[in-house]
Amino acid sequence: MKKKALITGVTGQDGAYLAEFLLAKGYEVHGLKRRTSLFNTDRIDHLYQDPHEEDKKFFLHHGDLTDSSSLIHIMEKVQPDELYNLAAQSHVAVSFEEPEYTANSDALGTLRLLEAIRILGLNKKTRFYQASTSELFGLVQETPQKETTPFYPRSPYACAKLYSYWITINYREAYDMYACNGILFNHESPLRGETFVTRKITRALARIKLQLQDCLYLGNLNARRDWGHAKDYVEMQWLMLQQDAPQDFVIASGEQHSVRDFVDMAAVELGIQVKWQGKGIEEKGYNEAGKCIVAVDPRYFRPTEVETLLGDPSLAKEKLGWTPKITFKEMVEEMVREDLKAAERDELVKRHGYTVYDYNE
Amino acid sequence: MTTKKALIIGVSGQDGSYLAKLLLEKGYKVTGASRDAMLSSFSNLSHLGILGEVELHSVSLNDFRSVLQVLKKCQPDEVYNLAGQSSVGLSFEMPVETFESISVGVLNLLEAIRFLEKPTRIYNASSSECFGNTEGHPATESTPFRPRSPYAVAKSAAFWQVANHREAYGMHACSGLLFNHESPLRPDRFVTRKIVKTACRIAAGKVKKLRLGNLSVLRDWGWAPEYVEAMWLMLQQDDADDYIIATGQTYSLQEFVAEAFNRLGMDWHDHVEHNPDLIRPTDIQLSLANPAKAERQLGWKAHHAMRDVVRIMIEEELAAQQ
Numbered sequence: 001m002k003k004k005a006l007i008t009g010v011t012g013q014d015g016a017y018l019a020e021f022l023l024a025k026g027y028e029v030h031g032l033k034r035r036t037s038l039f040n041t042d043r044i045d046h047l048y049q050d051p052h053e054e055d056k057k058f059f060l061h062h063g064d065l066t067d068s069s070s071l072i073h074i075m076e077k078v079q080p081d082e083l084y085n086l087a088a089q090s091h092v093a094v095s096f097e098e099p100e101y102t103a104n105s106d107a108l109g110t111l112r113l114l115e116a117i118r119i120l121g122l123n124k125k126t127r128f129y130q131a132s133t134s135e136l137f138g139l140v141q142e143t144p145q146k147e148t149t150p151f152y153p154r155s156p157y158a159c160a161k162l163y164s165y166w167i168t169i170n171y172r173e174a175y176d177m178y179a180c181n182g183i184l185f186n187h188e189s190p191l192r193g194e195t196f197v198t199r200k201i202t203r204a205l206a207r208i209k210l211q212l213q214d215c216l217y218l219g220n221l222n223a224r225r226d227w228g229h230a231k232d233y234v235e236m237q238w239l240m241l242q243q244d245a246p247q248d249f250v251i252a253s254g255e256q257h258s259v260r261d262f263v264d265m266a267a268v269e270l271g272i273q274v275k276w277q278g279k280g281i282e283e284k285g286y287n288e289a290g291k292c293i294v295a296v297d298p299r300y301f302r303p304t305e306v307e308t309l310l311g312d313p314s315l316a317k318e319k320l321g322w323t324p325k326i327t328f329k330e331m332v333e334e335m336v337r338e339d340l341k342a343a344e345r346d347e348l349v350k351r352h353g354y355t356v357y358d359y360n361e
Numbered sequence: 362m363t364t365k366k367a368l369i370i371g372v373s374g375q376d377g378s379y380l381a382k383l384l385l386e387k388g389y390k391v392t393g394a395s396r397d398a399m400l401s402s403f404s405n406l407s408h409l410g411i412l413g414e415v416e417l418h419s420v421s422l423n424d425f426r427s428v429l430q431v432l433k434k435c436q437p438d439e440v441y442n443l444a445g446q447s448s449v450g451l452s453f454e455m456p457v458e459t460f461e462s463i464s465v466g467v468l469n470l471l472e473a474i475r476f477l478e479k480p481t482r483i484y485n486a487s488s489s490e491c492f493g494n495t496e497g498h499p500a501t502e503s504t505p506f507r508p509r510s511p512y513a514v515a516k517s518a519a520f521w522q523v524a525n526h527r528e529a530y531g532m533h534a535c536s537g538l539l540f541n542h543e544s545p546l547r548p549d550r551f552v553t554r555k556i557v558k559t560a561c562r563i564a565a566g567k568v569k570k571l572r573l574g575n576l577s578v579l580r581d582w583g584w585a586p587e588y589v590e591a592m593w594l595m596l597q598q599d600d601a602d603d604y605i606i607a608t609g610q611t612y613s614l615q616e617f618v619a620e621a622f623n624r625l626g627m628d629w630h631d632h633v634e635h636n637p638d639l640i641r642p643t644d645i646q647l648s649l650a651n652p653a654k655a656e657r658q659l660g661w662k663a664h665h666a667m668r669d670v671v672r673i674m675i676e677e678e679l680a681a682q683q
Contacts, residue, residue, distance in 0.1 A: 100425075100465060163464065170513075173509070173643045174453065174641075303529030
């Protein structure tokens with residue numbers, strides 16, 4: 001029989017890749033989306049099926065992780081075999097500005113889903129995946145970080161995700177549910193939100209290349225992250241729910257780069273050699289013509305920074321056969337290519353006298 | 362010297378009442394907050410004879426306005442957050458309320474203090490439950506958490522929120538990782554009070570049986586009036602930090618029960634019945650503490666261990682039942 005999956009956060013980067021992946025596996029896929037006044041389904045536009053089509057496999061439902069009754073209604077209707085909780089206020093910097101909302105959606109949202117499973121008596125049927133995060137390691141207690149490394153969260157986002165991590169384990173142990181955490185390190189793609197640093201870099205450099213923008217402002221250039229491709233990572237989310245017993249896994253590339261490295265690599269893809277000068281907040285990146293195209297803006301510093309994250313995915317390698325297919329370099333190339341295409345489209349539209357939005361933060 | 366002002370949130374509870382008493386003795390002006398100050402009887406404050414000396418306000422930590430309002434009104438030097446759904450057992454029945462009162466609550470409090478930009482110091486009641494099973498090694502302040510109930514998970518998130526506000530905004534914010542601490546002011550639903558109260562009633566011939574869940578759990582039981590002193594000490598340090606507060610001695614629940622019945626001249630085997638309904642979906646088997654840091658840095662040390670706690674609770678219970 002055809003399996004059913006429900007994805008919260010289906011309109012996000014991971015949700016879109018996971019939906020596509022599960023549809024290809026023959027799943028009937030249901031997605032939860034929030035009501036917004038602007039369309040927010042760009043990332044799943046290619047998967048959309050008209051409600052009048054026959055043999056429909058992809059369904060969207062309005063709901064919200066801050067609304068228990070909406071979750072219970074949808075869970076009752078869908079009765080999913082697998083539930084992927086990818087919805088969240090997922091931006092670390094924004095969590096300092098909206099800590100309570102972050103707690104409500106990222107911590108309580110998970111609890112509401114686990115409760116919906118229990119209330120509907122789906123403990124034995126529905127397997128639950130919780131999107132945990134390398135941000136839990138925050139001020140890292142050892143390097144590289146693995147499943148047994150103690151947590152030290154450094155933001156309201158990470159504190160909320162810590163709650164979700166442990167409540168998922170508690171429900172697994174207390175109510176014998178198949179529930180597990182994927183502790184995913186940073187994973188990027190052309191579908192990454194425009195305000196996340198990697199996408200911000202590739203998008204800005206592409207626009208600078210086409211003279212749609214002057215300068216890229218960044219926060220901590222020294223921050224080091226373990227970056228992989230989201231497309232590889234969603235496969236692991238699915239695999240975690242296909243095991244005999246639920247277990248938590250670190251998913252990472254095992255490779256680390258600084259934000260500055262990322263800028264360099266993306267620039268090279270566009271044929272730009274960035275020349276760095278200055279230190280600290282005075283550090284600037286210049287192009288060959290001597291024009292400043294990258295600068296530091298302390299506004300993007302966080303009250304508490306996470307300086308370095310590096311994952312050790314040995315357990316996932318051993319038990320899930322984790323072998324990421326897309327290299328860091330390939331990922332950066334793809335992101336630059338896609339953002340250049342978008343910038344070219346904008347440039348074309350602008351040249352013909354139509355309005356182009358800059359979509360500043 | 363000007364009078365120091367303290368705000369105790371959760372003043373109607375066991376710790377809130379003992380802390381109010383301690384701070385009044387130290388010359389503080391004490392303001393207490395409770396969810397509904399009009400409706401609450403504050404029987405613990407009455408019991409300690411200080412009901413008239415504490416200014417009382419209604420505050421719900423889930424409501425940012427109410428938090429901001431009480432802080433503006435009292436302008437406290439020190440805030441003690443002892444509020445929140447406090448029962449581990451109940452947290453399995455009310456997981457959302459548990460999170461909202463504990464975790465969202467402390468977040469609102471931290472944010473309101475930050476917003477007011479006053480050098481207000483804050484103590485937050487954390488819990489030994491964060492550690493879960495301590496697996497042979499007594500927990501220290503650097504032992505990783507392994508929470509085993511919705512209560513413990515919420516307290517763990519709150520612990521890190523406090524640490525994050527301290528590090529991100531330089532606030533003088535501390536968490537006290539208090540192990541179990543008991544007193545006659547414990548409500549009946551807590552197992553220690555239930556044991557003492559029922560054993561006294563059995564001794565008086567009023568009831569026959571005491572029904573309990575898992576007797577093999579091991580806990581570190583201390584004397585609540587001593588523990589509130591440690592809370593105060595944490596806020597008197599130059600640097601904010603987190604501390605374990607415990608006796609350092611662990612006993613089984615069965616030993617606690619045996620001690621209580623012994624004191625009353627009875628054998629617990631004759632009166633205790635096992636009730637499997639009282640077993641929690643997940644429980645902590647072993648809770649071990651190393652309170653060395655509190656002794657070294659705060660000069661705090663527990664003077665009462667389990668047997669003293671049982672003795673005093675029984676004395677007070679007998680006096681109350683007469």
